[in-house]
Amino acid sequence: MIRKRIVAALAAATLAAAGVVTAAVTNTAEPDVAPAAAAVPAFDHIVLVMFENKKASSITSSAAPYFTSLASQGAKFTSSFAITHPSQPNYVALFSGATQGVTSDSCPANLGSKANLGQQLIGAGKTFKGYSESMPSDGYTGCVSGNYQRKHNSWVDFSNVPAASNVRYSSFPTDYTKLPTVSFVTPNMCSDMHDCSIGTGDTWLKSHLDSYAQWAKTHNSLLIVTFDEDSGTSVNQIYTTFTGAHVKPGSYSESINHYTVLRTIEASYGLPGIAGAASKSPILDAWQ
Template sequence: MRWIWAAVAATAPLLASPVAASAPLNATASTAAQRPDHVVVVVMENKRYDAVIGHRRTPYITALARRGANFTAAYGETHPSQPNYLALFSGSTQGVTDNACIRHPFDAPNLGRQLLDAGLTFTGYAEALPSTGFTGCSAGTYVRRHNPWVDFADVPADLNRPLRDLPSRWGQLPTVAFVVPDLCHDMHNCPKADADRWMRQTLGSYADWAESHNSLLILTFDEDNGTDGNHIPTLVLGAGVRPGDRTQRVDHYAVLRTIEDAYGLPPLGAAAQATPLPLS
């Protein structure tokens, strides 16, 4: 079944509860909504919008933006990287203002725990993570500062997995999966073309599959490179998503709110004041 998203008022959740996914909410909602079977969220690094979307070295990501909803006014919350990842995963930067390794996990609400408590599933997949449940600050091209789910005490360690554990059969994915490339494939240390190629090879078949299997691919960046007001690429592709540019200003809190609304979860922190991404 194809499903349609509706942008609603910033303080009103899109879905009242997981079991009411197909029912209209109130007079302000223009359509009903059907929750996706799977959402995959990919986060890349440190690039301004026009350095990726439409750039000759990132043809695949540009093609994804043209196939889906391309947010031309998406912005990170702050600099440097780490607080933006925390904002996306928990609706708050948790008071973090730097990239220093977080030694003591937060006892705070977060998307992973929300999904588990609602009877849904979550897994975070990090490229170059040495082993399941690894809590070290770095290992080769892996860094913990790009892996927000490991920073919350109530997310089980066995849901912190290396990218090699990403299912090859997309129907076996958890309800929501975060996929974080390593320092090369996230555009941090290596040419953009390498990351573009990685995206096509790693998730290209998922992008194709999602469009016909009631699922979503979300690609966003943590921050820009400090040259364009933290203006970042963000796109959403999948079943029921109308292709085209979206010009409203959005941020990581809006991305989080969209996922939470889809599954009838209460918005966390600043996501409560964010307007969901308009996808239909």
């Protein structure tokens, strides 16, 4: 043991004399810990889909096997939280970095030209579209139509997001290379678990977005799955996962919220954080 220490000391001294700075090794038996990435990967495409009103502990392997499968394939954030209650201000917060004074689900919420992710992307030469299931027509601004509700469609509230960015989910491309830079997907009031079961939402996600999730892994793209809020508790803890290219699978315990997710998307495209996202650091430890 003494001989090994002498050899190591001599080697370090030799390197120091050559101008090489070495770090002390305190326990060579411990496994290496991969450092956090220096930056969020610059994704070709990001798709974010938002589900409704379920606390994180409800999304179990028995109730939601596909959600559980996605979590095992990618990064699962075990301390992810919504901003507030009820639904609408959370959608606004994730899209614009603030609740913008919205405190209820009342419609319409006309938020003018306040800064938001869609406007940021378009201004930077990127593209954005929001895809809403059961919306009756592209560019629709009405509050309710069947299982569609505008309160879950935040981009329509901002005058600086063009009507061409507000489209029906039926136009979501099957050729994923045709996707915009960033897409937000809003399932309808049944598919998103608001009016129907967790199992219904689980089946919808698998049938509609699993093919994109698998494609994303080899095409420099990302799927983000999250919830607007929990079931109404003061904790407001929600399921959030990242699946796709560059993702380092595992569970991540740092506390994140909708502003953190927004900041991470912005960072992928070199955009500054807006409003509440400006004070958040993007997620860096989930990339490889």
